[in-house]
Structure formats: structure tokens, C-alpha cells
Amino acid sequence: MSVGLDFGTATCSVSHVVENKVRSIALNEGEIFIPSTLCAPSREAITEYLYRHLNISPMSEVGDKLLRGSINKNKTEGLDLIPDDIRFGRQATALYLEDPTDYYYVKSPKSFLGILGLDDIRYTIFEDIVCAMMANIKQNIEASLNKQVDETVIGRPINFHSKGGEESNIQAENILRRAASRAGFKHIEFQFEPVAAGLEYEANLTSDKNVLVVDIGGGTSDCSLIRMGPSWVGKQQRSESLLGHAGSFVGGNDLDINLASQSFMFEFGKDTNSKSGLPMPNMPFWECIAINDVVAQKTFYSRSNLRTLKAMQSSATQPDKLARLIEVYQNTLGHSIVAEAERVKIALSDCGNYTATIQLPSDSLSIPVSLQQMEKSIYWPVRKIQKLVKETLAQAATQPDEIFITGGSARSPIVRETIKSVVGDVPIANGDYVGSVTSGLARWADLCFG
Incomplete structure (x- = not known):
């Protein structure tokens, strides 16, 4: 049996085709979308959990070495690992927030796929994290359907990372393939996420058209100009239908973080001065909300940073605002x-x-935000999305007949107007903002494996 798997930056979701109709599959206590999060007692617990409780062995000498080291460290620290020690989705976040200093928390592992310069150990750690999440997804699929699932099409962005080019894409896809294989999937294919979103839209077309598909995900945005319609339905070889495409490491998370930075953080001391007249250092205000940057989050919530924040407060002209930033630190x-x-x-x-x-804990802040203010706050990430549209049209050297826009942030009128500013007066359509990619992946899986 085959499924389409959207291993997303913000959430993961799975669908399959039943009697020519796409059906979503519940993954966690009835949830169709499971947040892309994992929480464990330690990083080493993940590697041992795969081996001890899921019978998933390493696939390399480096993996064997990592497993032995993890087991020894957990034993030395007296950690007797049980299956429930590893949590996923909302349960992972809830456990982590009980005491952030006691847990190893991973959010959006897709964000670090494609980072070049990794040593073998770090590469293997990333693979174990992705494998644990995919194994959890596979278990939930089979529990929901009461069937074994061996075949999957996994969605991937056109570019996983803004740096590294095709080398980054190869590295990221290799991690996903190895992780999915170790998790138990026997037949694995990949499909570009905007192409998958286009397949779902294509199912409703009555004539052939050139469609500009803009997919704004949580961590990446992709744009493709695709020939689609009745003449293309059911064809596995569709290289001629892809007229142009571009992708970038910018998405809905970036819009949210920039909006928070420009509209909220002044209430926590951003853009205020110290008693000496110098401005407060800007970095702590960014690090505390840069939730897609593992290094920034680790820096902000480090023990040593508390001393820095208290020093900032003691020198501030508005210490009450810096006290709020310390509350953010203390309560994650x-x-x-x-x-x-x-x-x-x-x-x-x-x-x-x-x-x-x-x-x-000490106060409830009410902060009015206007559409114009949001437009100013998210100016730079939106410009990057605009650039993708321009690059795609330049590659294709032709204009679209229609635009199909998908992804959670596609609802924003700012994003839509930005796209129209490049393309002109072309009809814009949208389907399921958050489910189009998964539905398209399910259709492609049914075509590949059906």
C-alpha cells in the first residue's frame, strides 16, 4: 500500500488514494497534521531508542560507533530508557515546556537538512532524528489503517537550503531516503512539493493550461510553472511539463518571526537605550524568537545568557521592559x-x-497590529518570495494562464498582491491551503505504485 508523505518544516501529514479519492490519515490521537517536533531526555536517547525499542539498527560504521557511545553514556548517567521517554508533535512540546533545561528538543528538523560541512557524526545524528520521526509517522499510519505500508512518495522543496546548490539537495534527499528506509518504508520516491500541489489542482482542470504554482511552506517556498490539464493526467514522465522552477529557504516561519520582531519586541526592550545613551544590543531580541535557528535558541536559553540579560536590565532606561525579556528566558x-x-x-x-x-506570568500584553504594519514587518521575506516568481518566469520565458497558490501563508493578501505585482492580472486560485501538497503526493504515489 502506498501513501504520500509531506515531511514539512512546521507539520507532517499523510494521505492516500481510496477509490480515486484522496483521504487524509490520522497520525496522532486523530490529528491529521502533527507538528514537526521531537523531545527526548537527551540527544543520545534518540539513537538508543531506535535500536532498543524499534529494532532499527545503524547503517554505517559511524552509526555503530554513535550507538555504542549513546548506550554507554545513557548507562553512565543512569538513564533507563523507556518508549514513552521519546515524544512527538504536541506531546513533545508539552513535555519540553515542563522544564526546558531537562530535555533535548528538536523543532523543524527539515530546516537543517542540506547544511553542508557536516562531519560524519553530526550527519548521522540528523539521520537518527529524522528516522525517529518517520518511524513514529509510519506506526501511526499503520495503526490508523490497520495495514502495513511499504511504499511512499515524500515531498521535497526545490532547494532545501539557500546555500550549497545541488550538493545540498543531494545530501538532504539522502538523509530523508536513508531515514525512511530505516523506518521501514521499502519503496521510496520523491516529488517536488510545488509539483505535488499542482497535481491536486490539475485534477479539477477541464483543459490544458500553464499554471504558476506557488507553494509557501513553513520553512521553504517553491515556485513552478507547469503545463497541466487532461492531456497530462496519469503520465509518470512529466519532465516536459515543468517549464521553470525556483526555491528558497524562506517560508511562513520567517514571516511570523519578522512580524514578531518588528511588531512585538519593542515591548520587551528592543530599540530602547541604556542609561549611557547607547542602544540596547539587538541580538538577544532576535535570538529569543528565532525558533528556526537552533544555534540562536541555544544561545538565548543558555545559562550564561541570563547574566547578560540581567546586566542589560540594570543598565536600561526602561528596565520593566527588559524584565519581560527575562521572563521569556525563564519560561521559554x-x-x-x-x-x-x-x-x-x-x-x-x-x-x-x-x-x-x-x-x-506577570502580565498580559495587548499589542494592536495593522495590515500596513505587518506589510512593513515582513517586507524582506516577502521580497524573497517575489524574487522566486521572477526567476521562474524568466526560466520559462512564458506567462501563466492561471496562478495556483498554496501553503499556510498563502492566505495573506500581502503575499498575493506581491505575486500579482510580478505576474499581472492573471486569475489566482487556491485549494486547501495546508493540504494540497499532501494530496498531490498521494496522487503521485498512487500513480507510481498503484
């Missing part, structure tokens, strides 16, 4: 601030003004 609230920015972004898709609410 960076994720919740960005989550509120996402809610604002969604709300401003339908109205011109919205009041954000940020709950701190």
Missing part, C-alpha cells in the same frame, strides 16, 4: 510569541487591524 516563551505572530498573520488575512495578546 519564544515559541509562544511567534505563535501569536502567526495568529496575527492569519487574522489580518481577513481584516485590517488585529490586537495581539501575549501572556506572561
Whole structure:
């Protein structure tokens, strides 16, 4: 049996085709979308968990060495690992927030795929993390369907990372393939995410058209100009239908983080001065909300950074605002601030003004945000999306008949107007903002393996 798997930056989802109709598959307590998160007692616990509780062995000498080291370290530290020690999705975040200093937390592992310069150990660690998440997904699929699932088509962005080019893409796809294979999938194919989204749209076309597919995911955005329609349905060889494509490491997370930075963080001391008249250093205000940057998050929540934040507060002209930043540190609230920015972004898709609410232990902040203010806040990531559209049209050397836009941030009128500013007066359509890619992957899996 085959499924389409969207291993996304923000969420993961799976669908399959039943009697020519796409059906979503529940992955976790009935949830169709599971957040791309993992929480464990330690990094070493993940490697031992795969071997001890899932019977998943390493596939290399480096993996064998990593496993032996993990088991020895866990034994030395008295960690008697049980299956429930490793959590995924919302349960992972809930466990981590109980005490962030006690757990190893990974959010959006797709974000670090394609990073070049990794040594063999780090490469293998990344593979173990992805494998654990894929194994959990596979277990949930088979529990929901009561069937063994061996075949999958996995979605991938056109470019995993902004640097490294095709070398980065090869490295990222290799990690995904090896992780999926170790997790138990026997037949694995890949499909570009915007192409998959286009396949879902194509199913409803009654005539052939050139369609510009813009897929704005959580961590990446992709743009493709594709020939599609009845003449192409059911064809596995579609290289001639892809007229142009471009991708970049920018997505909905970047919009949310920039919105939080420009609209919220002044309430925490950003852009204020010290008593000496010098501006407060900007980096801590960025690091606390850069939830897609592992290094930035580790730096902000490090023990040594608390001394830095208290020193900033003692020298501040507005120490009450810096006290809020310390509360963010002490209660690990960076994720919740960005989550509120996402809610604002969604709300401003339908109205011109919205009041954000940020709950701190000591206070509740109400921050009004206008559509114009959001447009200014997300200017640079939106310009990057605009650049993708321009690159795609330049490659194709032709104009689209229609635009199909998908991804959570595709709801934003700012994003839509940005695309129209490049393409002109071309009809824009949208389907399921968050499910089009998964549905298309399911259709491609049915075509490949059916």
C-alpha cells in the first residue's frame, strides 16, 4: 500500500488514494497534521531508542560507533530508557515546556537538512532524528489503517537550503531516503512539493493550461510553472511539463518571526537605550524568537545568557521592559510569541487591524497590529518570495494562464498582491491551503505504485 508523505518544516501529514479519492490519515490521537517536533531526555536517547525499542539498527560504521557511545553514556548517567521517554508533535512540546533545561528538543528538523560541512557524526545524528520521526509517522499510519505500508512518495522543496546548490539537495534527499528506509518504508520516491500541489489542482482542470504554482511552506517556498490539464493526467514522465522552477529557504516561519520582531519586541526592550545613551544590543531580541535557528535558541536559553540579560536590565532606561525579556528566558516563551505572530498573520488575512495578546506570568500584553504594519514587518521575506516568481518566469520565458497558490501563508493578501505585482492580472486560485501538497503526493504515489 502506498501513501504520500509531506515531511514539512512546521507539520507532517499523510494521505492516500481510496477509490480515486484522496483521504487524509490520522497520525496522532486523530490529528491529521502533527507538528514537526521531537523531545527526548537527551540527544543520545534518540539513537538508543531506535535500536532498543524499534529494532532499527545503524547503517554505517559511524552509526555503530554513535550507538555504542549513546548506550554507554545513557548507562553512565543512569538513564533507563523507556518508549514513552521519546515524544512527538504536541506531546513533545508539552513535555519540553515542563522544564526546558531537562530535555533535548528538536523543532523543524527539515530546516537543517542540506547544511553542508557536516562531519560524519553530526550527519548521522540528523539521520537518527529524522528516522525517529518517520518511524513514529509510519506506526501511526499503520495503526490508523490497520495495514502495513511499504511504499511512499515524500515531498521535497526545490532547494532545501539557500546555500550549497545541488550538493545540498543531494545530501538532504539522502538523509530523508536513508531515514525512511530505516523506518521501514521499502519503496521510496520523491516529488517536488510545488509539483505535488499542482497535481491536486490539475485534477479539477477541464483543459490544458500553464499554471504558476506557488507553494509557501513553513520553512521553504517553491515556485513552478507547469503545463497541466487532461492531456497530462496519469503520465509518470512529466519532465516536459515543468517549464521553470525556483526555491528558497524562506517560508511562513520567517514571516511570523519578522512580524514578531518588528511588531512585538519593542515591548520587551528592543530599540530602547541604556542609561549611557547607547542602544540596547539587538541580538538577544532576535535570538529569543528565532525558533528556526537552533544555534540562536541555544544561545538565548543558555545559562550564561541570563547574566547578560540581567546586566542589560540594570543598565536600561526602561528596565520593566527588559524584565519581560527575562521572563521569556525563564519560561521559554519564544515559541509562544511567534505563535501569536502567526495568529496575527492569519487574522489580518481577513481584516485590517488585529490586537495581539501575549501572556506572561506577570502580565498580559495587548499589542494592536495593522495590515500596513505587518506589510512593513515582513517586507524582506516577502521580497524573497517575489524574487522566486521572477526567476521562474524568466526560466520559462512564458506567462501563466492561471496562478495556483498554496501553503499556510498563502492566505495573506500581502503575499498575493506581491505575486500579482510580478505576474499581472492573471486569475489566482487556491485549494486547501495546508493540504494540497499532501494530496498531490498521494496522487503521485498512487500513480507510481498503484
